[in-house]
Amino acid sequence: MKCTSIALAAAAALALAACGGTTSAISSTSSTDANALPQLAAATPGTLAGNCAALATKLSFANTVFTTITDVPAGTLKVAGKSIAEHCLIQGNMNQRVSSVDGKTYAIGFEMRLPLAWNGRFFYQANGGLDGNIVTATGEIGGGGPTNDALNMGFAVISSDAGHSSTQNPLFGLDPQARVDYGYNAVATLTPMAKQVIKLAYGKGPDRSYFDGCSNGGRHAMVAAARSSAEYDGIIAGDPGFHLPKAAIGEMWSAQQLATVASANTSSGLPDITTGFTAAERQMVASKILSKCDALDGVSDGMIEDIKACQANFSLANDVPTCTNDVRDGTCLTSAQKVAIGNVFSGARNSTGSALYASFPYDAGLGAGWSAWKQANSITLDPAAAAFTFTTLPQSASVLSQLSAYALNFSMDNDAPKIFATGGVYTESSWSFMTPPDETNLSALKQRGAKLMVYHGTSDPVFSSNDTTAWYQQLMAANGGDASNFARLYTIAGMNHCSGGPSADQFDMLTPMIAWVEQGKAPDSVIATARDASSATPNSDVPSNWGTGRTRPLCPYPKVARYTGGSVDSASSFTCS
Template sequence: MKNLNFLLIPTAFFSCVLLCSCGDNDSNNTSNPQLTPATPGTLKTCDEITSQYSFKNTTITGSKIIAAGDVEYSSTETYHAPEHCLVTGYMNERIGTGIAGDTRYAIGFEMRLPTNWNGRFYYQANGGLDGSVAKAVGRLLFSGGSDSAALNEGFAVISSDMGHPSPTPLFGLDPQARLDYGYNAVADLTPMAKNIIEKAYGKQPDRSYFAGCSNGGRHTMVAAARYADMYDGFLVGNPGFNLPKAAVAQMYGIQEYSKLVEFDGADILTTLQTAITPEEFSLVSKKVLEQCDVLDGTSDGMIANTYACQKAFDLERDVPTCSNGRDNTCLTAKQKQVLGNIMSGPHNSQTGEAIYADFPYDAGIGSSGWSEWEYFMALNRDPGAVGFIFSTPPTPFNGESEQSSLEYVQSFSMDNDVQRIYGTDSIYSESAIDFMTPPHPTDLSVLKSRGAKMMVFHGTSDPVFSVNDTVNWYNGLTNANAGNAETFARLFLIPGMNHCGKGPTTDKFNMIDALVDWVEKGVEPKNITAAVRADNTELPSNWSKERTRTLCPYPKFAKYNGTGSIEDAASFSCVSPE
């Protein structure tokens, strides 16, 4: 690899988890085709795949039977798995170009093929900046428990590194690696994976599903827009489908918080976190609840009627302004201004044009997940993503320290430098907006016309990918389909949930089974039952550890019926906002 010492970006530094529309020509047709159910099969070959399999630009590095048992997905997650065939390999091996020359690139993958197969294929879209092949267990997003994996339910599963190695975000210097990460790896992996499935079982999958959260949710939305002919169902979680814009918004947050502190050589992150402390964020959460908790019919520490809350709560009026110093019972006038600016989203100061969506006030603003993304992730991840991956040309910097990241953020102009995410040149022919976001995101005519389905969920307290961005997309999708988007796509808001889980919320639910039933049986997902996680340390002490809630398809929300336990989803019904 060429000398990149001037970059000096450690592997761990950026390896944390990230994150004009076309109408439907058949928008008045609400009768979509009904796809038939998958039929099961049995594994016919495994060990021989290594020597016998042949596919364009693909190398199989191993294939072997794995006995039934536990698969360690990470240091904190283990999943049960049946007996299955593990296939590993890579595609499109090459040497990087330009400043990334001498670096080996390939699309690495692994597949896990159960001996007793349910006839379905599951694309496990991983998050962050990718760069490594996660275990292809097929995590069933937010189902909870060691049994909640697609592999364990009989799916054939693939996982990949999306075409680049660690350390990330250095791959952004290579133009093809950018495209692979954005969308192209899926295009190449999918037919190859289905071909391996055919080799292993004697037939291709009857039904194919794509699922992910965060950047994995972005991957899924991009696949729904680009590759709806390859997949039948899409499960989208907290999607960063405008990720380049969201990353800029994160940097804007650091710029704003920096106005409240003085960096005097002390630890950058520690100093930054004093701008608005956890106790002060909790104060805001408390005041939001005071105004909004009962808008769903009961006082339960959750805000289901999110958008009525935005009208009911006023930061300036409802949070006391400090008169004699900060004591966790008030915010200073300057803190209010900074928080208000951040919640409103970044704008071009000259034109007033919004750079990214605004954020709703919600109960989860007081949780640790909120401040972690506002400070640590925004300082230690987003500058590298913007500088290396999303800017054209790349604007690399020495990311060895938080000081250098802070300097990069502070030098970034919201009026002028944002144009880099829209830029192209002779080397980087597609802008970040082109290769990262779904093309024509409200045109899902291919998905709709063939009977495929999409389910989307988003936490209302997501501090990095605004739920308002997803709601705006869904409203646009509805308009593009004459009000009938719900016939093939549904959005579920998760009150209080931070980014892909946690917070004061019910974030344990199974949407993949509901998606399969919708795709293959025509059973509409009218609501989803969600529960609290027993290991969620941020649940209020007065909540039952057995609390359940009804998740409703937007724009409906769960309203208390007036009788029954507030800990039981059966006491709530989905109603339309007034």
């Protein structure tokens, strides 16, 4: 059942009964503005009723098998050197079945961790990639080298494999139900079960529920904002691949472009795309981008905060030297390379010039993280996803041994439209089960008083920050030109895919999200830290000439962090404007 907008405090108790919360879960707004959104009340803590062994006798849910219920002593798990308190570990699976298509056994596997001292909140930890693994349910909160997690903060946390095991990757896409579970159904199925487990454990359901994930986990988060708007109060979507089928096409397009300028072949006789744009050439291009764009935010500090202005100022054709006689020495690009690399950044197109995925902004993060996606995953992971999960009908399993060839021969005219196709037992297209339906209509989430925070690295090489920015612009338009009262986007200068790159990539968005949801304190900026050599989890992409512990404000779009004076390594020297 969906919670609706509530204007009168007297209606709160009735509405909350429908939502499964407590009678304190919504506070009346004090504003006289008829358009004011509901203010959700703060969660109240609880304590595990009895112990893990006692809980084992209570657990029951339809089509669910609880395989493990055990106590985890304090200190067994750690985050950033901190011991996580004693908690209960619950493992199990839902909806086990044997596929009529491939004969394999499938189930939605999950893990929950319930702290003895509970803060009254629930946290869904979404996986990345092709899923298939039940990662430790500590409640990872995004960014690089996190210093805390949701479990340590007192949340009850769940993680899952989204309906298939890693041993079934990537061929799980041959099973139509496994496709749908991966796309959206695992979240929809697990959420009510998890809330019921929490109610049995603590004597009440969660007062507030949060969702967090990056990459495919960010896609899960964006889908949850649309499909599960009644279930979650705060959703954090990092580098979201919410157009993942198109992004996979974009990756194969990039591989094809780099193949045209490869200077060597692999052992299998295919173009070695790593030679199409070498590490030295990538470093040189990054330096040219910085020289044109670094100071546009007010200071030359190795970070391009005004990414939009950069695109208007930098020209690959004019600002990067052209090699004389096509002699490549790392200080220039050949004319053919400029065409190919320009095509990589301008985004996938078919033969008529129609865009198949978004363009990518030129930015400074062209190191190993960029290469890992554009020059490795683009001929391994992405074609595997496209061949078996994103296109209909799926390819034969024999393609699994020929993924590079499949990627380099993928037709932008004939194969790309298959992400919208259905056929036979595949009654739902990947575009339907992978993406948020009606993605700019988040009115149900908004009118409940729930919030959405999205972040995206501007050097992300697989999911374009331009794509996410375009979505946010459309969301703004759908909400009278301003969506900031319930949804905010933060772009992160230099950050690669979810972390890494010459960037301040260590941040906590969960704490400001709680303050926004439960106290009405909108996050006008989020402080991020660069993980230099002194960090407990250093990021090798951070330049050695940056000051120790550099911090930056992450600003809500369309604002940009601009230098106002003082130390270039301090967030206080910048303002969001």
